[in-house]
Amino acid sequence: MSRLFVRLSVLAGCLAGALLVSGCAGAHISRQQTKIPGQEVARPGRVLVHDFAGSAAGLPPESPLVQAAARGAPPGHEAAAQGRRLGAKVAKYLIDDLIRSGIHAVPAGPGSVPRTGDVVIHGAFVVVDEGDRFTRVMIGFGAGASRLKTVSGMFLAVGGKLVPLTSVEIESQGSKMPGMAVSLGFATASSLAMSGASSVYSEIGPESLNGAAERTAHKIAVHVLGEYTRRGWRSTRTGSG
Numbered sequence: 001m002s003r004l005f006v007r008l009s010v011l012a013g014c015l016a017g018a019l020l021v022s023g024c025a026g027a028h029i030s031r032q033q034t035k036i037p038g039q040e041v042a043r044p045g046r047v048l049v050h051d052f053a054g055s056a057a058g059l060p061p062e063s064p065l066v067q068a069a070a071r072g073a074p075p076g077h078e079a080a081a082q083g084r085r086l087g088a089k090v091a092k093y094l095i096d097d098l099i100r101s102g103i104h105a106v107p108a109g110p111g112s113v114p115r116t117g118d119v120v121i122h123g124a125f126v127v128v129d130e131g132d133r134f135t136r137v138m139i140g141f142g143a144g145a146s147r148l149k150t151v152s153g154m155f156l157a158v159g160g161k162l163v164p165l166t167s168v169e170i171e172s173q174g175s176k177m178p179g180m181a182v183s184l185g186f187a188t189a190s191s192l193a194m195s196g197a198s199s200v201y202s203e204i205g206p207e208s209l210n211g212a213a214e215r216t217a218h219k220i221a222v223h224v225l226g227e228y229t230r231r232g233w234r235s236t237r238t239g240s241g
Helices: 003-018 077-100 133-138 185-195 209-230
Strands: 026-034 047-049 105-107 120-127 145-160 159-175
Touching: 047 077, 047 133, 077 120, 105 209, 120 159, 120 209, 145 209, 159 209
Parallel strands: 047 105, 047 120
Antiparallel strands: 026 159, 120 145, 145 159
């Protein structure tokens, strides 16, 4: 009996329990902290967005986010490389979201120096877990789901220093929708898997870590926009930053 068939049999036993829950992929804010400056602050000229760090080690040593990011286990070499790739994606998605909302957001390159009045955003991953792709595709319902936990900070540049404005912790997980074993029937799904059908081993869209990175960036963008509104930095005109 092949190992794949044994694995499919085990997964079939889990399916009945998994049928009890279902839902969509999403990201939620698990922790939030906001600081109010002692005086009114003028609308920032631009927002500098750094690539997110793969772990606490990639943050500036003086960053107040280091302690929160350090709760995750130090990544190995491969995981660290994956974290850097995802960090660049989160930054890109975040910049795109902010620009679409009318905010002047730009990437912060290596050695970039913010001007007084700029907002700076940086962050790091606490957890990067790709999950079990085979279980995710076959069973679904959240089984084997990928997981991305991120801390992000928003800072104001004042006289060469970064003054914390707000920080947020976001957790993104894959959906709890049914997998192939439900959509196609267990016998059909098993046959496809055992024949080596590529769809069993590949994914696109919201179930991958790339999808988690996009959801995380969108949630951070919503948080930033909320801060802009709360601090009176957004124009009353629709679609304007």
